[in-house]
């Protein structure tokens with residue numbers, strides 16, 4: 539069951555531009571970061587109840603996805619992290635395909651495995667973790 543409701547785009551210029559391009563073209567393949575693929579995550583705003591769309595790096599393995607709340611190694615989690623913790627029902631668009639998932643924050647061995655996959659997909663994640671004391675959270679997505 540897709541997420542219903544009005545959505546609002548990021549106030550962050552370059553992110554907004556990429557999100558708009560994905561929405562205009564209908565595919566996440568219309569954008570990339572340093573040549574690396576991107577997915578589009580939709581979450582439910584924890585206060586506004588609005589749908590929030592955020593592009594994230596594509597971290598996929600055998601049809602399963604993870605999302606990494608890196609925010610470039612900032613000291614605080616991105617706002618969408620709190621949305622997902624409050625309501626784990628998210629949508630993920632990869633290419634032209636959008637599906638519903640339940641997001642679960644992972645830790646320990648499972649997180650170590652997905653973290654490696656994340657760094658393989660986007661090596662900058664390792665630099666981001668280096669530059670902050672914040673442990674960058676990872677969620678695994680399970681199709682609903």
Ligand SMILES: C[C@H](OP(=O)(O)OC[C@@H](O)[C@@H](O)[C@@H](O)Cn1c2nc(=O)[nH]c(=O)c-2cc2ccc(O)cc21)C(=O)N[C@@H](CCC(=O)N[C@@H](CCC(=O)O)C(=O)O)C(=O)O
Nearest residue numbers: 553556583584585586592593594595607608609616617618
């Ligand atoms: C700027 C802020 O965004 P954020 O949720 O903190 O997310 C920050 C970033 O993670 C987000 O911009 C990502 O898209 C950046 N980003 C990546 N960010 C990552 O963390 N990881 C990635 O892998 C990643 C890749 C990526 C690739 C392409 C690209 O264009 C952007 C990429 C935002 O949208 N704020 C809104 C509010 C959003 C929101 O959810 N509000 C809540 C209330 C929140 C509250 O006040 O408690 C609500 O609606 O209820 C605002 O200020 O109006």
